[in-house]
Amino acid sequence: MSNPRRITQRDIARLARVSQATVSLVLNNRTDAGVRIAPETRERVLEVIRETGYVADPIARRLVDRRNRIIGVFTYEPVFPSATRDFYHPFLVGIEEAAERLGCDLLLFTSTPVVDGRRRILHEENRLRLADGSVLLGRHMDADEVSKLVADGYPIAAVGRRDHDAVPYVGADYAAATAALVRNAVALGHRTCAYVGPGAGAESSTDRLRGFRDAAGDAIHATDVNASALDALLAAGVTALFVEEPADAVALVGFARERGLRVPADLSVLTLGDPVRPIDGDPADRLDFTGFSIPRREMGWQAVEVLTESLEGAATGLQRLLACEPVAGTTLARPAAH
Amino acid sequence: MSNPRRITQRDIARLARVSQATVSLVLNNRTDAGVRIAPETRERVLEVIRETGYVADPIARRLVDRRNRIIGVFTYEPVFPSATRDFYHPFLVGIEEAAERLGCDLLLFTSTPVVDGRRRILHEENRLRLADGSVLLGRHMDADEVSKLVADGYPIAAVGRRDHDAVPYVGADYAAATAALVRNAVALGHRTCAYVGPGAGAESSTDRLRGFRDAAGDAIHATDVNASALDALLAAGVTALFVEEPADAVALVGFARERGLRVPADLSVLTLGDPVRPIDGDPADRLDFTGFSIPRREMGWQAVEVLTESLEGAATGLQRLLACEPVAGTTLARPAAH
DNA sequence: TCAAGGCGCTAATACGAATTATCAAAGGGG
C-alpha cells in the first residue's frame, strides 16, 4: 500500500513535450509582456493537464511566496473546554468567519504547555512561527511576553485593548460604555454610585473603572463581593451598583434581597459586560440586567482583519476600539426618594 | 514596519557559525551512524534557536516529507458557530485534549470553501497536506471524497463509523445501544414499537435502524414528524416510540399531549442520542428522556489516537466502536393494559 | 546580405529544510 507519487509539473511537461517552466506559465495563464506561449502549445499542455487531473501542489506554491496562509490562535485558557468557554466562544466564531473569508486556516496552539491553569506563549518549544501571525485571546496577557513578541517582529493582533504602545488590537470601548451607563443612572437621579470589580490588572478592568470615574460624581470603588461589602456600600448611601462581572451581580442581588431590598426599586444593579464566569442558580429566575454587551464576534472578526493588514505592511489603523451594545434590561430605576 | 522575513535555518547557521545542514541535523536530533555533532556545537546551535524562537517552516518541511506535528480538523459544518455547535462541541473537546497530550497543534481547515452550507474537502487549493493527517467530523460525509483521500494515501480518522472498508474511524455503537433500549421496552411489555428517524443516509442513522430491527418484534419505521404521522402510528397500535433526534421527540410528545395522551403512561417516547438540532421551548418543562447518550468526547479523543496510530504505521485496531451510555430518564413505562 | 528585433520556449535559480556523499583534521599503530 505504498502511496503513488503525486503528479508534478515535470510529469506534465514530459507528456506534453515541453519544459516544466512552460507548464507553470500555462497554468498561471501568464500573458505579461515577455511571456508568450503559442496557442497550440498551450492547448497541448492544457489537454494533458485535463487528462491527468493534475492540480498544483499548494504547499510547494506557498514555499515560493513565503506566506503560509495560516493564522495562529493563542488562547490563555484552553479553547474548547472549561467554564469560560461560553464567554470565549463568540470571539472564536468571529475569528473563524474572518479566516474563512480570507481563505486562511486556523492553527490552535494546543501544544502549548499549561502552567497554573494558564498557557505560556513563549516556551522553548513554541511553534508560533508555524503561522504567519497570531491572534491573542484572553483577559490577562503577560505584558512581557507580548512585548517580546512585538520586539521580535512577530505579527500579532490582540483581542482586547493592550496598554503596550505598539500592539495591534481590537478592543471594546469599555470606558465609553461604562460612562454612558453611569450618565443614564445619574440622569435618573442616582447621586452615589459604586463600581464593583477589580478595576486593575487587565486593561478591560482599568478601562471600566476609568469610564466610571469620568462619569460618576461621587465615585466609590469596591472589590469584594460579599454580604458585608454590600452593607458597607449601602451605609455609604449607594443607590446604584455597577458590577463588572454578571456572576457577581447575581450574588449581590441575592445579598440585597436577603436584606429585604428590592431590585431595582431600592437598589439598581447594572452589569458591565457579558459573563466570564458561569452564573449559578436557576436560569429561570435570573434577572435581566441593565448594562451592555461586548461585540465579541465583531472583535474576533476585526482582530483577524487587523492581523492581516499588519502582515500586508499597513502601519495605521491597527488599534481599534469598538462600541459596546447597550442592554436595556430591568435592573435600573429611579432611586427611592429618601 | 516592513514585513519581517521569516527566520530560516540559514540565519541560525550564520549566528551559530555553522552550516545550514548542521542546524538541520541538530534540530532533528539525528544521531544515526555517520552523523556526529560535537556537544558544544550542538549546544551553541540550540542556544541560538532558543534565543530566536525559531521553528521549522511547516511548508518547506512538508516538501521533503516529514512530520509537522499538526493534526488537521475538517468539519463539514463550520466549527464554532451555528445551531449544531452544542452537538459538535464535545467532540472538539476530546480532540483538543488528545492533541494537547500528544504535543500536537490543531489546524482547522477554515480555508475550505463552503458550498450549499457544507464544506468540500477536495477543492483545487486544498491544503490538507499541511497536516500530518486529519480528523473528519460531521454526520454526512461525501463518500467519494473520503474514498479519494484513502486512495491517495492521505491519513484520516473519521469520527463516526464509515461504511467504506478502509477508513479508520471511531464510532458509537448505535446498533447495540438502540437494540438494548428496545429490549428494555419489550421486557416491560411493549409489543409494537416504532422507529422515527431517517434510517438512511448517514451511517449513524442506518445503524440505529438496524439495531432497532434486530431487537423489535413488530418493526415499524416512520420518517415524518407531524401530528398525522403520530396518528398513523397510534392507529397501528404503537406503544413506544424510538426517536432518533431529541428535537423530534419533543415535538412528538407535544402532539401526543394535544391528543390527551400522557407520556409515558399512555405512550413511551425514547431518544437515540444527543440533540443535533437545538430544542425549542422552555427548558424548564423539558422531559427527561429515556435513551442513551453518545460518548462524544471520548470519540474525539480516540479519533486522534487512531489517526496517530495509523501515522505510525499500525494496520489494525483502526476501526473502533464505543458503547453509548444508557440514560435512565422518565419517559419509558409499562404500556397501558388495553 | 546583414543587423535589428519579434517570437516561442527553456535553462537556471530561488524558496526552506532534509539528506547523502564527501572532505579535512586529528589520533593511533606499526
Next chain:
DNA sequence: CCCCTTTGATAATTCGTATTAGCGCCTTGA
C-alpha cells in the same frame, strides 16, 4: 613517517513550483 580510522562538519542535491534571463530561429528593412 606513512597509512588507516575516527570525528566533526559541510557542499551539493532533493522536493514542486514560480520567475527571469536569455537562446535560437525567423522575419523585416535598408
